Amino acid sequence: SKATFYYTANDRVDFRQLIKDFAKQFSTRIEMKQVGFRQEASRLGGIGSCGRELCCSTWLTDFRSVNTSAARYQQLSLNPQKLAGQCGKLKCCLNYELDTYLDALKELPDMDTxxxxxxxxxxxxxxxxxxxxxxxxxxxxxxxxxxxxxxxxxxxxxxxxxxxxxxxxxxxxxxxxAPEVEKTFQNAMGQDSLTRFDQPKRKKKPNKKRKPTNDRNAPKK
Structure with a gap:
């Protein structure tokens, strides 16, 4: 019997010492296999942006390379966040309809005409x-x-x-x-004022304090 460990890495990794430690710990033969990011996504699974399960984890077995030219031929916006799949690479579905687009483009003049x-x-x-x-x-x-x-x-x-x-x-x-003309609105005789129908409030005149007068009939304190 043997135990197989799958890993992803950009460069080659030396696992000789780790394999010895694992073999001693699990008492079995250890095998380390490096897989690509697409293979990792197929094993982990998930839901794509289309709302369905990932193609690579359900039925897709042939992982063909996907180039940005596939998106250009289909006139898709080159937005990495929308074109990249769960694996971080370009989505495999970009190749599904590419042949149909290429056949249709043969009947049209070039874009740089x-x-x-x-x-x-x-x-x-x-x-x-x-x-x-x-x-x-x-x-x-x-x-x-x-x-x-x-x-x-x-x-x-x-x-x-x-x-x-x-x-x-x-x-x-x-x-x-023709280009759309931006509509601008101008103020005509103050019609854009929401308070144009309100009567202006009269300003109150400040009350002048009267000087106290000595009333002879007032009771003395």
Whole structure:
């Protein structure tokens, strides 16, 4: 019989003396196995951010490496607190739908696509992969975004390939998104005052103390 101890460490650890002490204490053969942080999480178990049990502790047996490029392809925010699992590494579920996103991206122009129009040059700001929409903005007006379909972007790219400029993004745009104007409120004739209907209180005049007068009829003390 033997007793196996699993441990995690960044570097190699010398357990020769510890193994001798354990073997003497437990009277059995001791084996120390170093495992990764993912394997540790699979043995400990737990509940993921999705509310279900960890995949690595229920059914997942093939621990493939997960890169940040998987999050970029899926247009996820690169927030370590949201992308990291219980093991402290990137979540394994980032690889589940990666192939679907990669296949959909093949039908879309690249994110760094630049369009040349008579109104100016435009850069891509955002992509909706499954709807096939792309958001572009002129270099001199980055606040206004123009929503174009992937087919329309390819049409403009075909025109640019002939070393010609397209008319404008407005001729191809499905929707134009303007920045929201911040609403400001001004005071008009004191209407923002909650006490404008209250009658002002009159200030009381200070009472002047009268000088005591000698009353002849007053009784003497």
């Amino acid at each position: 630049k369009l040349y129009t008579e109104k100016g040059d435009a850069f891509c700001q955002k992509i909706d992969i499954f709807k096939g929409l792309m958001w572009f903005a002129y270099t001199d007006n980055m606040a206004h975004w123009h929503v174009l379909k992937a087919e329309q972007v390819k049409e403009i790219m075909a025109v640019n390939k002939k070393k010609e400029r397209a008319s404008s993004l407005e001729d191809f745009a499905v929707e134009i998104i």
